[in-house]
Amino acid sequence: MPVTSVDKDLERLTMTIVADFPVAVRRLWDAYVDPRQIEKFWGPPEWPATFARHDVFPGGRSEYYMTGPDGSRSGGYWEFLSVTEGSSFEILDGFTREDGLPDPDMPTMRATFAFEETDSGARLTTTTHFTSLDELERLIDMGMEEGTRSAMAQIDDVLADLRSFAADRATAAQLLSDTQVRISRVLRGTPRQVWEAHHDPELLRLWNFGPDGWALTACELASAPGERNRFEFSPQDGAEGETFALTGELLESEPPHREVFTETMEGIDGPPAHNEQTLTPVEGGTLMSLVITYANKEMRDAILGTGMTDGMEAGYRRLESEVLSHA
Template sequence: MNKTNFTAEQNKLTVTRTFDAPLELVWRAWTEAELLDQWWAPKPWQSKTKSMAFKEGGTRLYAMIGPEGEEHWGITTYTSIAPTTSFSGEDAFCDSDGLINEEFPVATFVNQFVANENQTTVKIETAYASEEQLKQVIAMGMKEGLSLAFEHLDEFIKQKFKLMGDLKTDGQARVTTYLNFPGTTEKAFTFYKSVFKTEFSGNGIQRFGDLPQEQGQAPVPEDIKKMVLHAELPILGGHVLMATDAPKEMGFTLEQGNNMHICLEPDSREETQRLFDALSEGGKIIMPLEDMFFGAFFGSCTDQFGINWMFNFKM
């Protein structure tokens, strides 16, 4: 399991942590409100963003909500942003309207993101007005809180990739249709099963609760455990429907148009790259093709006509 490293020198604290995910996903987890709220708090606390504008001069106003409903408010002001490379700004304690509480230290920070194959290292340099202020926030539990929050980010990343990391039964090329549901996969696929009069293939219905619990890893939330991690159902002519639940709790926002992908599983890395390059030209790359830790050369895009494609070559 990756370790959070802390180095304190006078009034500055340097924190480094490596995450088992590509740069784009880690960057999004730090810069999008819906994803930040999935991990930016030590359990049993929760993070809730009231407003966020991730741009130079913009702010994020958020609350840390405790198990008894207590709220501690914070505000981040973004001063500079270099996409997927770094962002800097100020962090302060405040009230629910964003009025800064001057009784607590204000921190200036620089967050840097460095890609290394299938991993991303985040380096956070935080400075305070004095060494005494740094000692104050450390005494308030800053190190412990960050370590726990980063463990939650590890969990979020692992579950996110489980949604994508389906196993093929052989090395043959195939095309499937991949569907996302907001928690209704089992109901939908039970209906499709009755229509096409076929049986689930692969390992049947797999659930998030079936994931093995690794030592030191935060448990899967109870409301997620019963949701469908993966299901596949043959329909006509050898075509297969695949699906997963993609709930808001996992950082997804589903709507008609982004809940369905044509999933290509080519028989070579070269063909995967060729198809990806051709279909993404003039469109939008959602996730660049990269070697994933779950053993696939994976990516996704929306073509110039608005059709969603997934690419999944098992190495």
């Protein structure tokens, strides 16, 4: 059981939870900044969490929901006020309604997560600040302490699972819902290097063309939200297939952390996919997390069935060997 103490200070309106772990601080930190890992322990076992967004940088945001045994959902969000890489972060922690918007009828708290080295491993001290005694007592009555203890009892198994989140694992697709999929890969470079490799046309031509035998033959990059991207791909040297292009609008850009854009195949009718890409520093490199939202399950399954993930993996291998290894 990692939780070693819980202190409720009714005068300062805080609740402080201390937990100790037999791992390095870096390993514990990564478990909290990697959406694939934190969702395995953030909710109690009977209310598992799904993180549809997890942007760990100042000004970033996380959005998650926990699903109960009867299929009902309880949603929440974090707004990152500050992040000190590998050491601490501070958030505003709130609840959301069914439509995903903040719930004004529920409390919003400020919480700090401080990570430090100990003689036996790592310690996490989480301090939650409440705005009133009524708010503190309300959340305690809702089972906040018991829920936290139950959730954190799962973290040891996650920390011990080095293989599932290792830097040498291939690109993987994880279904989040009937319309969403998360594509993940740790790339051996810094977030800035990975970002530049996605936004320099000359670098893109070295790696971003899917399976071997193809080439990126045209590249138009949006420089600001509201502008459009266009990438044209063509078979080379007798490779099978026909030239096609992917187009879309840039919606958000926060280099080198987050980018949001639409994407569709040129000439194909139908709503575009909505892509949210986040770059997070982790041990071994940068975690690339791409959450794609499709119009429906059929479109999601059809696109995944084309071998998209394998094509992305081929590109990422080239990105590491042709670009990041020379950076």
